[in-house]
Amino acid sequence: MLAYAMAMRTRIYVDGFNLYYGCLKGQPHKWLNPFLLCQNLLPRNSVEHLRYFTAKVSARPNDPDQPVRQQTYFRALGTIPQITVHLGHFLTHEVTMPDAAAWRQGRHVPRHVVKTEEKGSDVNLATWLLMDAMDNQFDCAVIISNDSDLKEPISLVRNRFRKAIGILNPQRNVSQALRPLAHFIKPIRGGALGNAQFPNTMTDSTGQFQKPARW
Template sequence: MSKTTIYIDGYNLYYSRLQGTPYKWLDVVTLFRDQILAVQDPEAVVTAVKYFTAPVKANFARHGEASEHAQEQYHRALRAKYPSMVGVIRGFHIFRPTSLPSHVEGQPPSKADRARVWMIKEKLTDVNIALHVYRDAMRGDAQQLVICSNDSDLEPALQFVRQDAPEVKIGLVMPLREGAKGQGMISNKRLTAQASWVRHYVRDEELAQSQLPTHVQTKKKPASKPNHW
């Protein structure tokens, strides 16, 4: 048996795999433990799932306050269903105006043609994942680290784990669609080079079979699936 911790880049998972699908009300424990790891590593024992994200801001969200409420309901549902297993680790967003080259089809970027835009950037997620991964490996909290992200910023942390704790296995689950390679979306080679094993996609049927109940009981009122999800 291998004591396993799962680290999920919520932003990467949402925008690379879940956006535009009916599978956003995702039971991450069922997906990773019972769908993916049950096949990839049947000896794995999942003891913790760490979900890294940042609070949605209504002013910049497609559905405004409904988007904020949806995220809040989702996090409540995960914590209520798996109170001793799932942890939600939050960063934050920064918003500031900046100037960027305008996009003109078929033309390279030009400094002479710039437009004022809002820069929206998620902060702390990458560094939080990297620090948790490395710290858990060094403390012996897990024999296997399974990371769901396709972000090359995590490469140094995985390199250090391989150097300083070579006995710890590193698994990668890429938040990509099956067949994404044909659409120009591929697994990050800088990350896959550090892994003991790689799962290059997540299937629709796996997502469909890993949905939370529409209403999840909490200590207060139930956490319910948002209507627009």
């Protein structure tokens, strides 16, 4: 257990896609203020900064407005001075993969498909987590992700730099690789998401803008 004689200087590291696919996709809480969410979930911590790691999405035939919604969300994040957005990228390439639903002559039928992978977010998160630890920017690092690939950098921050580690878990189960590294783990539930929404109408240096209608 951690002692809270005084509020711990806390920085938040958000894996945007892990958060989205873990608890936002198909839900009505996408207009999320992640800084407010963390303040609500960590009332005994002094939440000083939040780094949000994601990548720009592209239009799809079935969802041509997807990039517009994302840019509007970036505008909302930009109204919070304590939030920094770090962008990775998507890599799209053609590959041949077996079709699990098609079986012929003792093997799955190969299909030529377009594969899109998000690149950079986990590496960027790990890099900034370690950099901020080396620069003594926090007493406690809180990671919003359930990605076991973050095991090594989190372990270094805890054991080499002697920092407290928290995980706000966006998924149903906690990664068994991350569980033993955390001083505390909290689930992100629908009620907490609903209580941390941006206003429907917002204003930034460019002017007024609205929450996307489909959100």
